[in-house]
Amino acid sequence: MLRARGGWWWRRGLRRCASLPRALRVREALQAPEPVEQVKVQGWVRSVRSQKEVLFLHINDGSSLESLQIVADPSLENRDLTFGSAVEVQGKLVKSPHKMQNMELKAETIRVVGPCNALLFPLKMKERHPLEYVRQFPHLRCRNNTLGSLLRIRSEATASIHSFFQVANEAKESAEKTHFFNVPAFLTVSGQLHLEVMAGAFTRVFTFGPTFRAENSQSRRHLAEFYMVEAELSFTESLQDIMQVMEDLFKTVTSTVLSKCPHDVELFHKHIAPGQKGRLEQMLKKRFVIISYSKAVEILKQASQAFTFKPEWGCDLQTEHEKYLVKHCGEVPVFVINYPYDLKPFYTRDNEDGPQHTVAAVDLLVPGVGELCGGSLREERLPFLESRLQRLGLADTYQWYLDLRKFGSVPHGGFGMGFERYLQYILGVDNIKDVIPFPRFSHSCLL
Known part of the structure; x- marks a missing residue:
């Protein structure tokens, strides 16, 4: 019953x-x-x-x-x-x-x-509100069409980045104390060293998550909190391998976003950056340009343009220099390689190339933004790494890092790409604060 x-x-x-x-x-x-x-x-x-x-x-x-x-x-x-x-x-x-x-x-x-x-x-x-206006309302601006489109594009680009690395890995395997925001905070600057640990057991690894910079910058290119894609490749002795992954990642994700979010992307290209769609489509058909740091300085010294920062060999490239180099190379993304030894971190591989003394580092520069990616071969040779850490007084702090070179070390390298700068470039958005839902910068953390 x-x-x-x-x-x-x-x-x-x-x-x-x-x-x-x-x-x-x-x-x-x-x-x-x-x-x-x-x-x-x-x-x-x-x-x-x-x-x-x-x-x-x-x-x-x-x-x-x-x-x-x-x-x-x-x-x-x-x-x-x-x-x-x-x-x-x-x-x-x-x-x-x-x-x-x-x-x-x-x-x-x-x-x-x-x-x-x-x-x-x-x-x-x-009413079509300017980006500067809706930025005043971080708790409401997702109700605006432009921010809605941005969030759908971010979602698609994020999924494509994960897919890119997962597919790449499967193919490879089948073939073979800080005070900030006015309060104390302990924040991640990069996951690179952790990836190097993992690269000692897995030949291809990546991470994609929030990163923090305690820089007192109010520029259109900087945030205190942003997202970064980082990858590390084992058994590689060539910067070309690293650059190829950078270029493939950029083109694959961009093609995916253009095909899966056409109306959302069109909103930006129509109302915010007219002509950007055509420039992107042309860029996807071309190979990225590669020049050395020394060649880049030579180009800058010969430029008719007056720079605020005078270009000199041994000095870091400024945003104005990066934008000029991209323009000089035909508004195509540019790889700048082999930077001076003293400009790059201790883990960057020494090129052992005589008086100028450079390291195997690379930056990817893109139109309108400047630096998008930074990467290098890592110094896997224990004597070189020990010597440099001793000079910098960091040997005790990084003893664990030296251990990685003692137990089955291999030649390896990797890179990081700022996700918001990537979105800023493909959408043609002038201010990086307009490509993240809740922009946080020095002494500004409203939500």
């Missing part, structure tokens, strides 16, 4: 579930191949237009740049149905008579889940 009753309730539950409306994301609704009798869509109102015989709404849930049009009887309108309000709409998904959209929703019920005072809401209906 109990079993029969249980079965009856179970079957009744199925019948009840079958009659419930099908929940759809806005993107799913827009791309539906055919009409659906009963659907439910939840999101935020992007526009409201009430006419005598019909009420039009456009709602968006973040899954698409395009909003879904809701067609309703004017009797469903109420005072809480305003721009910015959160709603749940149930009704029939039907083919739209308009050429600009595939589907629309004929509403039977509209429920305001969360009202919004449109007069006080800082984002206004049908």
Whole structure:
């Protein structure tokens, strides 16, 4: 008896579930191949237009740049149905008579889940707010179209980066005390040394996560917290191997973003950086340029342009120098290799090349941004590394690092790429603070 009753309730539950409306994301609704009798869509109102015989709404849930049009009887309108309000709409998904959209929703019920005072809401209906304006509202700016597009692009680029390294690894295996923000903080500068540890057991490793810099910079290129992609390759004795991975990563991820987020990318290329799409597509067809640091200094010294920082051999390249070099090479990304010994960290491999004394280091420079990636071969020879650490007074601190060279060390190298600078370049965004959801810089950590 109990079993029969249980079965009856179970079957009744199925019948009840079958009659419930099908929940759809806005993107799913827009791309539906055919009409659906009963659907439910939840999101935020992007526009409201009430006419005598019909009420039009456009709602968006973040899954698409395009909003879904809701067609309703004017009797469903109420005072809480305003721009910015959160709603749940149930009704029939039907083919739209308009050429600009595939589907629309004929509403039977509209429920305001969360009202919004449109007069006080800082984002206004049908207004294209400058990036500088929405930056003032880090807690609300994700409701802006531009930031919504950015977050979808970040998501796709992140997935593509993970996919790139995972596929690359599978192919390889089958073939063979700081005070900041006015409070104490202990933050990661880089995962490189940890990757070197892992490269002693795995031939290809990478990490992708938040990184911190306690630099008192307010520039358009710097953040205190940003995301960085870092990779380390074992059994490599050539900078060319490192540069090839950098170039392949850049081109693969960019091609993926362009193909999977066309409308979101177009928003940036149309309203923020006209012409950037064409430049990107051309760049993807070309090989990146390679020049030595010495050649770069020579080019800068011969330039007709006056630099704030005079280019001299042995001095680090400044942003103005990096941008000029990219322009000089035809607005194509440029690898600058073999930097002076004293400019690079202790772990960079000594080239043993005479009086000038350089190391096997590389920076990738891109148009409009300057340095995007930095990498090097690592010094795997124990005597060289011990000598340099002794001179720097770091031998005791890095004894564990020396151990890596004593127990099965191999030639290896790697690089890091700033994710926000990458997005800044491909989207043509002037300020790096506009390509991360919550920009944090010196003495500014609002959220």
